[in-house]
Amino acid sequence: xxxxxxxxxxxxxxxxxxxxxxxxxxxxxxxxxxxxxxxxxxxxxxxxxxxxxxxxxxxxxxxxxxxxxxxxxxxxxxxxxxxxxxxxxxxxxxxxxxxxxxxxxxxxxxxxxxxxxxxxxxxxxxxxxxxxxxxxxxxxxxxxxxxxxxxxxxxxxxxxxxxxxxxxxxxxxxxxxxxxxxxxxxxxxxxxxxxxxxxxxxxxxxxxxxxxxxxxxxxxxxxxxxxxxxxxxxxxxxxxxxxxxxxxxxxxxxxxxx
Amino acid sequence: xxxxxxxxxxxxxxxxxxxxxxxxxxxxxxxxxxxxxxxxxxxxxxxxxxxxxxxxxxxxxxxxxxxxxxxxxxxxxxxxxxxxxxxxxxxxxxxxxxxxxxxxxxxxxxxxxxxxxxxxxxxxxxxxxxxxxxxxxxxxxxxxxxxxxxxxxxxxxxxxxxxxxxxxxxxxxxxxxxxxxxxxxxxxxxxxxxxxxxxxxxxxxxxxxxxxxxxxxxxxxxxxxxxxxxxxxxxxxxxxxxxxxxxxxxxxxxxxxxxxxxxxxxxxxxxxxxxxxxxxxxxxxxxxxxxxxxxxxxxxxxxxxxxxxxxxxxxxxxxxxxxxxxxxxxxxxxxxxxxxxxxxxxxxxxxxxxxxxxxxxxxxxxxxxxxxxxxxxxxxxxxxxxxxxxxxxxxxxxxxxxxxxxxxxxxxxxxxxxxxxxxxxxxxxxxxxxxxxxxxxxxxxxxxxxxxxxxxxxxxxxxxxxxxxxxxxxxxxxxxxxxxxxxxxxxxxxxxxxxxxxxxxx
Ligand SMILES: Cc1ncc(C[n+]2csc(CCOP(=O)(O)OP(=O)(O)O)c2C)c(N)n1
Ligand code: SF4
Numbered sequence: 001x002x003x004x005x006x007x008x009x010x011x012x013x014x015x016x017x018x019x020x021x022x023x024x025x026x027x028x029x030x031x032x033x034x035x036x037x038x039x040x041x042x043x044x045x046x047x048x049x050x051x052x053x054x055x056x057x058x059x060x061x062x063x064x065x066x067x068x069x070x071x072x073x074x075x076x077x078x079x080x081x082x083x084x085x086x087x088x089x090x091x092x093x094x095x096x097x098x099x100x101x102x103x104x105x106x107x108x109x110x111x112x113x114x115x116x117x118x119x120x121x122x123x124x125x126x127x128x129x130x131x132x133x134x135x136x137x138x139x140x141x142x143x144x145x146x147x148x149x150x151x152x153x154x155x156x157x158x159x160x161x162x163x164x165x166x167x168x169x170x171x172x173x174x175x176x177x178x179x180x181x182x183x184x185x186x187x188x189x190x191x192x193x194x195x196x197x198x199x200x201x202x203x204x205x206x207x208x209x210x211x212x213x214x215x216x217x218x219x220x221x222x223x224x225x226x227x228x229x230x231x232x233x234x235x236x237x238x239x240x241x242x243x244x245x246x247x248x249x250x251x252x253x254x255x256x257x258x
Numbered sequence: 259x260x261x262x263x264x265x266x267x268x269x270x271x272x273x274x275x276x277x278x279x280x281x282x283x284x285x286x287x288x289x290x291x292x293x294x295x296x297x298x299x300x301x302x303x304x305x306x307x308x309x310x311x312x313x314x315x316x317x318x319x320x321x322x323x324x325x326x327x328x329x330x331x332x333x334x335x336x337x338x339x340x341x342x343x344x345x346x347x348x349x350x351x352x353x354x355x356x357x358x359x360x361x362x363x364x365x366x367x368x369x370x371x372x373x374x375x376x377x378x379x380x381x382x383x384x385x386x387x388x389x390x391x392x393x394x395x396x397x398x399x400x401x402x403x404x405x406x407x408x409x410x411x412x413x414x415x416x417x418x419x420x421x422x423x424x425x426x427x428x429x430x431x432x433x434x435x436x437x438x439x440x441x442x443x444x445x446x447x448x449x450x451x452x453x454x455x456x457x458x459x460x461x462x463x464x465x466x467x468x469x470x471x472x473x474x475x476x477x478x479x480x481x482x483x484x485x486x487x488x489x490x491x492x493x494x495x496x497x498x499x500x501x502x503x504x505x506x507x508x509x510x511x512x513x514x515x516x517x518x519x520x521x522x523x524x525x526x527x528x529x530x531x532x533x534x535x536x537x538x539x540x541x542x543x544x545x546x547x548x549x550x551x552x553x554x555x556x557x558x559x560x561x562x563x564x565x566x567x568x569x570x571x572x573x574x575x576x577x578x579x580x581x582x583x584x585x586x587x588x589x590x591x592x593x594x595x596x597x598x599x600x601x602x603x604x605x606x607x608x609x610x611x612x613x614x615x616x617x618x619x620x621x622x623x624x625x626x627x628x629x630x631x632x633x634x635x636x637x638x639x640x641x642x643x644x645x646x647x648x649x650x651x652x653x654x655x656x657x658x659x660x661x662x663x664x665x666x667x668x669x670x671x672x673x674x675x676x677x678x679x680x681x682x683x684x685x686x687x688x689x690x691x692x693x694x695x696x697x698x699x700x701x702x703x704x705x706x707x708x709x710x711x712x713x714x715x716x717x718x719x720x721x722x723x724x725x726x727x728x729x730x731x732x733x734x735x736x737x738x739x740x741x742x743x744x745x746x747x748x749x750x751x752x753x754x755x756x757x758x759x760x761x762x763x764x
Contacts, residue, residue, distance in 0.1 A: 007627055037610045039479070042619070049618070050627050055610035057482055058618035058628065059475065060505050066472035070479025070487075071610075073437060073465055078483055078611055099468040253463040 007050040016165040016191045027175035037078040039067045041088035043119045045112035062092025072105045076248045080107040087117040090126040101155030105247040108178045108185040114193035122196030149222035159185035160240040207234045213241040266307035267330025272362035277308045279366040288413030293590035294320045299528045318679020319752040328365040360396035367400025374409040422586035423448025425557035429564025432600045436485035438464045439473045443492040444528045445584035446518035470495035474502030484609040490516035500542045507547025509617040510575040519583040521747040530747035531585035533720040548646035550578040551699040555678025561597040569601045585749045586676035650700035658697035667691035669763045670712035684756040706734040716762040717741045
């Protein structure tokens, strides 16, 4: 399976999106699954659309999840994988994220979380730390950051993981498991932006690996790091996992494909 | 012969059942009915009423005065007494107070007797509809309480009752719809309910996502994946979809949108009617891209035009918007005419899963790769414009306009959408001509010719600013100053409109 395209890659040299692209290719190849269809949002992360030789939709900013859901409903045989930014997912498209847990459609969302709007030159997103100074926020961000893992847990998402983009092999392994999960899988990928929000770079040394499927423990794990500082330890790996009937299993019209 | 009856009461008292029973009995006798529904945005209590107009020939409107009032409460008499004709009759709830929830059935029975229809037809209908001894008893009690006032002879007509919502759903099913996405919003919800009920039998799926933004994006995903997809909404929901419509324009993923108007701005008047969303249907979404906007005027046209919308959308991978409103969606029309032959809807694009297919919201090359190359951008822009002219050529195969009344008349009425029924009724036995515009985009070149042929022209619209008038001026350079506009959220009444037309075309 050749996943490469000839398009010129326009990410900044050394951007961790390169690493995520590598992890994704590894995971797709290892999974041996075909019929992948991707959806991307709008932002630096979304450029991955041009760099992967698979079908898909370069969607609107914030609308990755409903577009993915539509593809699954339109043809449940397609394996749908989404790439979104933290701005995409937790700001513009938050309502879709919460609802995706309820639907539990069999698809995978990867969030490239660099704690900033990067393509629009570095503004504050819901996961940005307090005090983050940006051109549009000269006084520094006053808001406490959102914890996506806690939100995911309370939204009923059946596969919740966090990765460190710099750990390519581990990220690939988790993405592969996410793809193979029956139900909605969400992978939050901590990503450094070399240009904006440099303060949150180099988080790797705080990370440690976990593999959990117990809800009580998941809440404790999600609480270990609040996205606000470099204090505490950052668990990466599978934070929570459960089995639940999928949207495709529930709807008689989708049971045998369309 | 025309008879009209107003049926009024509180929400939840079963007013619709009354008009349903009466009209079901009548159409089997070969008589036509038109049922106007008037209700505020509440679930129980308040005041609702229907006006059922009955005729021995086609009918598509109601008048300001009625012959009968069936009153299920005191309020109905208080509010509507002034709308009763001089020799009109009120049949009051008081006589039937002891019947409880079957009060409405008694009133239906009473009115059936007045019309001079045999009891057996009434009982047959009640048995079919409700089949319980109390209801049958109530119907008989009502029937026996009245004297025969008319003598409706059985006519040889095969008539069906259908609402605009049911017709749009039928058109979608005829077009082999696979997926319908919608978020509830009156008056578009009727189509969602209708399709939801029929989804299993007809093997398609109706899905309600978290909001209208999700609706339009999910629909584009679904259509991209190969499903024949439609969405439905009203004003505010449509506004939320604008960015998605623009996304359709660049990605060229086929999409059919049903837009049923309610009076705005804002939340406006949810359960009443307007034609004030023509502007957004024509213009919503940034950038320049082709689209089709069609406004059917009655259920038969709604079936046919929904089919045409699917046909054009699939042939050209474009956006088609079907424009309706509360008056068309929720009024119940009777017709003895069969819709045109069903057009076969054929998809015209590559599907993911079979080969690599990329759709994009960015300007892109022919493989779907993002581009900022001015040459490609220019070409893409021109291609979108070219597509519009291809759509126009294809649309000429269909009835983009219709002409009624006296063909040689120099006095022309122009209208679109749900005003069709009332205009047709208002010009009965006159020598006016009526031009109905069904395709608002693209528009027929015949419109200019028709206006030029006429000595006097009047525009009839259910909005404040004459939105059709504005696009006629844009396309033809002709300004129609003579206008009849109604914008109090209520549809035109036949007798009033007839007078106004006479004045304006003098
Ligand atoms: C509706 C809409 N609003 C705003 C934008 C402008 N915009 C483009 S990318 C972006 C932010 C992207 O941030 P994020 O999703 O975090 O992705 P990143 O660039 O950080 O990878 C915004 C706001 C847009 N494209 N669409
Ligand atoms: S701005 Fe940041 S996220 Fe965007 S390409 Fe450059 S390093 Fe990567």
